[in-house]
Amino acid sequence: MGSVLRIGEVAELTGTTARTIRYYEEIGLLPPAEGRQPGSHRLYEEGDVERLREVLRLKDLLGVSLEELRELVEAESARAALRREWRDGVESPERRREILTQGIEHIDRQLDLIRARRDEIARLEAELTARRRRLRSRLRELDREPTEAPA
Amino acid sequence: MGSVLRIGEVAELTGTTARTIRYYEEIGLLPPAEGRQPGSHRLYEEGDVERLREVLRLKDLLGVSLEELRELVEAESARAALRREWRDGVESPERRREILTQGIEHIDRQLDLIRARRDEIARLEAELTARRRRLRSRLRELDREPTEAPA
DNA sequence: TTGCTCCTCACGTCACGTGAGGTGGC
DNA sequence: TTGCTCCTCACGTCACGTGAGGTGGC
Numbered sequence: 001m002g003s004v005l006r007i008g009e010v011a012e013l014t015g016t017t018a019r020t021i022r023y024y025e026e027i028g029l030l031p032p033a034e035g036r037q038p039g040s041h042r043l044y045e046e047g048d049v050e051r052l053r054e055v056l057r058l059k060d061l062l063g064v065s066l067e068e069l070r071e072l073v074e075a076e077s078a079r080a081a082l083r084r085e086w087r088d089g090v091e092s093p094e095r096r097r098e099i100l101t102q103g104i105e106h107i108d109r110q111l112d113l114i115r116a117r118r119d120e121i122a123r124l125e126a127e128l129t130a131r132r133r134r135l136r137s138r139l140r141e142l143d144r145e146p147t148e149a150p151a
Numbered sequence: 152m153g154s155v156l157r158i159g160e161v162a163e164l165t166g167t168t169a170r171t172i173r174y175y176e177e178i179g180l181l182p183p184a185e186g187r188q189p190g191s192h193r194l195y196e197e198g199d200v201e202r203l204r205e206v207l208r209l210k211d212l213l214g215v216s217l218e219e220l221r222e223l224v225e226a227e228s229a230r231a232a233l234r235r236e237w238r239d240g241v242e243s244p245e246r247r248r249e250i251l252t253q254g255i256e257h258i259d260r261q262l263d264l265i266r267a268r269r270d271e272i273a274r275l276e277a278e279l280t281a282r283r284r285r286l287r288s289r290l291r292e293l294d295r296e297p298t299e300a301p302a
Numbered sequence: 303t304t305g306c307t308c309c310t311c312a313c314g315t316c317a318c319g320t321g322a323g324g325t326g327g328c
Numbered sequence: 329t330t331g332c333t334c335c336t337c338a339c340g341t342c343a344c345g346t347g348a349g350g351t352g353g354c
Contacts, residue, residue: 006308008307008308017345019343019344027343039308039310041309042309057271061275066342067342093293096293100289100293103286107283108283111276114275114279118272120208121268121272124208125265125269128262136255138251142247157334170317171317173335173336174318191334192327192333216316216317217317
């Protein structure tokens, strides 16, 4: 059931702060809480929580500016519009093919960003484990000849 | 040979700006350029470039604040001091064992951070590829029955 | 009615960006 | 001497943090 949430609860659920949510609304990164009079409480639903979680995750993992993030999110809502068109029944197979193709291209753009990050992370991890192995092997050498005391 | 570099060259080599280098020096994240009179040019060597590259990489990949980054870097120079002690010949095997053990623990702390990131990235990548697969398979379905035109 | 969370300014902070005006080495 | 890069303020900006003072729903 669509339980209604206040901004503090949404902040808690997503691991952020009320200020951040208001700021994201202010710069147009999040849509304003629906049907709200200025001064009154912002009310959210589970879908808004999911949406915010996604935004925070992309920001954290991709390390992009909020401006770039806004472009990504806009592309995402364009995608949502296409999904609605699809769900409501699309007439021509040409249009259906177009929608699917655009969806794949959108995902590919995100995958490019993610994979670049993944590779950098993997490189760093490999370097660290290599250094760890070297230290471990020296430690084992010490254990094998423990009587190497000075004169 | 130890070619001497100016701040703009260092910035170019590391993909950052002169302002960032000065700022990092100001907050103690980087050591001040060696033997320099106030007002005169900062001069760097290849080692400084490597050091800065490491700092920028950790910042980018770990997404930490400069304060946290400074702690990491300080731990790194503590490690460098231990490596020097090792290189200059350490007397007791107990001390050698201690140095190696501390080195491994230091690397393990960094590995914990890196692996957490790696897992998050992997989760996101898996979700994206799954969505991509679903779209691709729908596209293939369309190709298999291309005469599904409306009346 | 009392707490609690919410609201809107609005100033502070972190990590730099961006001139302004001036000095120093090929 | 002319460019070029460098220097030090110092103010601007982005992404929020943090009160100040006030209103609104269990």
